[in-house]
Amino acid sequence: MKPHGKVEFVKVVTKSSTVEDYVKVIYAFTEWQDKAITSSQLAVRLGVANSSVSEMVRKLKEQGLVHHQPYSAIKLTERGTVLALAMVRRHRLLETYLMRELGYGWDEVHDEAELLEHAVSDKFIERMSSKLGHPQRDPHGDPIPAPDGTISLPDATLLSLLDAGHRGKITRISDDNPELLRYLAHQDITLDADIEVLGQRPFGGSLMVRIGSGTDTADFDVPEEVSSALWVESTHPHADCTLT
Amino acid sequence: MKPHGKVEFVKVVTKSSTVEDYVKVIYAFTEWQDKAITSSQLAVRLGVANSSVSEMVRKLKEQGLVHHQPYSAIKLTERGTVLALAMVRRHRLLETYLMRELGYGWDEVHDEAELLEHAVSDKFIERMSSKLGHPQRDPHGDPIPAPDGTISLPDATLLSLLDAGHRGKITRISDDNPELLRYLAHQDITLDADIEVLGQRPFGGSLMVRIGSGTDTADFDVPEEVSSALWVESTHPHADCTLT
DNA sequence: TCTTTAGATTAGGCACATCTAATTCAGAAA
DNA sequence: TTTCTGAATTAGATGTGCCTAATCTAAAGA
Ligand SMILES: [Mn+2]
Ligand SMILES: [Mn+2]
Ligand SMILES: [Mn+2]
Ligand SMILES: [Mn+2]
DSSP: OOOOSOOOOOOOOOOOHHHHHHHHHHHHHTTSSOOOBOHHHHHHHHTSOHHHHHHHHHHHHHTTSEEOOTTSOBEEOHHHHHHHHHHHHHHHHHHHHHHHHHOOOTTTHHHHHHHHTTTSOHHHHHHHHHHTTOOSBOTTSOBOOOTTSOOOOOOOEEGGGOOTTOEEEEEEEOOSOHHHHHHHHHTTOOTTOEEEEEEEOTTTOOEEEEEEETTEEEEEEEOHHHHTSEEEEESSOGGGOOOO | OOOSSOOOOOOOOOOOHHHHHHHHHHHHHTTSSOOOBOHHHHHHHHTSOHHHHHHHHHHHHHTTSEEOOTTSOBEEOHHHHHHHHHHHHHHHHHHHHHHHHHOOOTTTHHHHHHHHTTTSOHHHHHHHHHHTTOOSBOTTSOBOOOTTSOOOOOOOEEGGGOOTTOEEEEEEEOOSOHHHHHHHHHTTOOTTOEEEEEEEOTTTOOEEEEEEETTEEEEEEEOHHHHTSEEEEESSOGGGOOOO
16 A cells, blocks of 8 residues: 655744844845845854754755855745845834934843844844834844834945035945944944045045035045945935036 | 864853743752752743753753753752843833732732733833832742843741741742632732731641731631642741640 | 652654765856 | 866765664663
8 A cells, every 4th residue: 555645744944043144144145235145245244154044944944035056146935035034124113213212332142132123023023123113223223123124124225335516314224244333433423424525545545535524514434345345315306506 | 284273162042932942941840948849840840842951951051051960859049040130120020010010810910910920121111110219029929030140039937837826927929820819819818918827727727827816816717738839937936826 | 678650861753954075066167 | 260268066074962762871760
């Protein structure tokens, strides 16, 4: 007597904190540009060996969280995106909460949120969100997805890509370098500050910018490292440029 | 050329969340009575197999966190006690915070704290403590150890051990049965309520108690399951008993 | 004292997430 | 088209924490 049908064991999906971090990083990579992440880029961002990523990506695929053809880039499935957005919501709400309710500095929130995001319950997240008045963005200007996964990305451009004359508001600051955040805070370069690109020093040097508005302005030379961490939303359309 | 001295590799102690839970449970067992916990009692409380405990206790001993002779009870070392008290502080502060700041019910805080206690930083804990005004006990009446490990246990007795006539205040309610907590809250039996033992129903039946003071009192029959979850601090010394 | 037995420990394995080293592959360069 | 090369994958292993099954032991009972 042989079985005449195939027996399949459907693996119950356990979203470990490792899996949560993988999908979150895969998602984050495409948030501000549209190329999908590769195996080794993922390895660098997670701080693990390439081989660990290969192994794990196979498991993520098994669980229906990513699409992946060997030797090509890694993309989230619908389900993977849902999980990633849930984690991004958690992370950003936690960062916001830590600053507003527990007096953390904006350079201190990331690491704490990175661990807490895996430990708090949905109830905790929603209570926080209520208490904060359902904020739309985190302390670094990153948009906070709604509970249903809806997210609206502001129309911002990387400062380092802007031409002289451009004016706008700083709407996002990359949060992965705490030291940079401390530097910026010390210089009073904060979210929503008005900014104008004055020009670029020769031979690929620093970008010259003016921060502030009206009479209260200050000029800075920002090196590539900084200008590639700041996103600017234009206040005037392109036509308004004052080219010298 | 042979080495003429012994080379030892001292294991760097990594306090995993598993280790944290083991020492916490070992500590908790002796908080309200003085017998040390056995292997199988520990297994029940942690929800793991006996063999897992044997294995883990060996590792805890290796790390200097417990004293243990095979086939006998498990005791924390000085270092183990320090770690346990730190975890207890975390757990109880978190419970208090969840109730006071995020509107949790006292039956909902335990499970959330059980996970969060492993994920939050010391900074988080101390910020919470400040914000709460450095509370001395958690929502269930359990004392919160100070950052240095100091803890003062209230002089309370298990309700089920009290004789008729005893009066006092409820100062502690075991928090490991959420359903019981909901029942008590529904009956307005809360921390600091005045209580008087009226007597015991025959044949090992329920304990009859009076809750409240002055004109606002209510009588209850409390079954063993409940009376062994409530601790009472006497308001009148023993001499004041009214035996029938 | 000898036997029983409940509780504790060991043996042998598994799942997860990681590593280093060896191998394979896709696409660029010749 | 063939060769090369860096990226990606597989092979083989480790550490942690858990399991079931087998074995052992201390303390109680006959
Ligand atoms: Mn994380
Ligand atoms: Mn952020
Ligand atoms: Mn715990
Ligand atoms: Mn409690």
